[in-house]
Amino acid sequence: MTLLITVIAVLLAAVSALLFFPWAGRPAVDRDTLNRAFYHSRLRELEEEKIPGRDEMVVELQQSLLADIPEQLPAKHRPFGRLALLPGVILLAAVSIGAFIKTSSLSHVLEWQQVTQQTPALIQRVMDPDAKPLTMEEMARLGLGLRTRLQDDPQNAEGWMMLGRIGMVLNNASTATAAFERAWRLAPDNLDAKLDYAEVLTRSSDAEDNQQGEKLLREVLSQQHTNIRALGLLAFSAFEQQRYKEAIGAWQIMLRLLPADDERRAVIMRSIAQAKVESGMDNAKVAVKITLSPQAEKALPEKGIVFVSVTDGVSAVPVAAKKLPLGHFPLTLTLDDTNAMMPDRLLSSVRQGIIKVHISQAGTPAPQTGDWTGQSALIQFNASTPVEVEVSQPQP
Incomplete structure (x- = not known):
């Protein structure tokens, strides 16, 4: 901003100098002065030439000079001083500064x-x-x-x-x-x-x-x-x-x-x-009833975790899963969209599938030796009818 203002000030000074320049020369020569100069120049030429009839030509030159003198001499006007240009400079500066302030968003x-x-x-x-x-x-x-x-x-x-x-x-x-x-x-x-x-x-x-x-x-x-x-x-x-x-x-x-x-x-x-x-959809639910075979009931550990998962029958990746502590059997529970494994693959989007149950002694999802498992056949889901799954397969 400081540099810009400096440049503007220099330009204004330069324009002001150009405004004064035409008046810086000598004042203009008037008509009488020119006539006298011409008269004396012609006289010098006549003296140098030494031609016959010189006197008559001098008289004629004098008559021409007198004839060129106006009857009434114009009044001499005093030329304007340079201070007369000062208002113009002030006006120029004011207009320039005003235009700068108006257009520069200062x-x-x-x-x-x-x-x-x-x-x-x-x-x-x-x-x-x-x-x-x-x-x-x-x-x-x-x-x-x-x-x-x-x-x-x-x-x-x-x-x-x-x-x-x-x-x-x-x-x-x-x-x-x-x-x-x-x-x-x-x-x-x-x-x-x-x-x-x-x-x-x-x-x-x-x-x-x-x-x-x-x-x-x-x-x-x-x-x-x-x-x-x-x-x-x-x-x-x-x-x-x-x-x-x-x-x-x-x-x-x-x-x-x-x-x-x-x-x-x-x-x-x-x-x-x-x-x-x-x-416009309902929260899809799948009811599951889990029972134990006689062998599984005898070998059931005192503590463990029950894992229940639902697959679509095509992929082994569960659509929904739920875990709960080992308790009394038969056990009835429900799975819904809150048990979905992925946000873009809900239980409500599946109409049929397989229910898998895994009773883990160590509490891990992957079956280990001593665990018991069971699964249903590929069935159509019906919220009003529980899917029965019998846990009867020991994990070798």
Whole structure:
């Protein structure tokens, strides 16, 4: 800004000098002076030539000079002084400065300089959990200051992440998306950067953005199966795209992971209920009645874990599973979508399958020597009719 003002001042001085220049020469020669000069020059020529009839020519020259004299001499005007141009210079400066102030957004530039000076203090307040929260205006100022800093330090992934979060607070989707994308590309292995970028993509109105966001979320879940934030974002995206079963599955897994006293459970349960209403589906249930063969009853350990799983009859990977401590038999229980193993593969999506029961002495899902197992045939599920499974096979 200082350099710009200096350049403007130099240019104004140069223009003022050009304004004075035409008046810097000698004053103009009047007509009488020119006639006298011409008369004396001609006399000198006549004296040098020594031609006959010189006297007559001198008289004639004098008569011509007298004839050229006007009857009334014009009044001499005093030429203007240079100070008379001073108002023009002042007017030029005023117009130039006014045009600069009007078109240069000087107030915005001064405000920007003030914001850049406040940025360190605002960042400190954001990082301090005990500090007073920033107002929306202060958030906007911090965003402007961060953009200025990132121009000088474009490789600062943490700075881009902070700018993206400010964009979300200010409901500026374009700023948030661009900032989070930059942070993710600078630090592709940073889990927070990937989740931040995935969040703005899943909230976008563009279908391609949604697909890319879900791809990033599945990459996170492939590394961390119990990441609550990734599950929540995936459930939100599925719900928005009317994939209600997948959304319910993700929320059900979250319910299993969250502590019983977590405040988010109530919100998740309301979301599940809303998804069921929107989809028009009932919570599918499979009732199972477990009995023991005489041999299994005699060999039953005092302590153990009962594992009950449901497969679709095609893949050995369970669709749903449930475990409970060993108790009295016959034992009746139910499985539903809350027992699903994956959010995009719910029990309500399966119409037939096989029920498997495993009584483990060591409490591990994989059968070991001394454990007892049993399974049903491939049957059609009917919530009103329990599926009977007899545990009769010892594990060698």
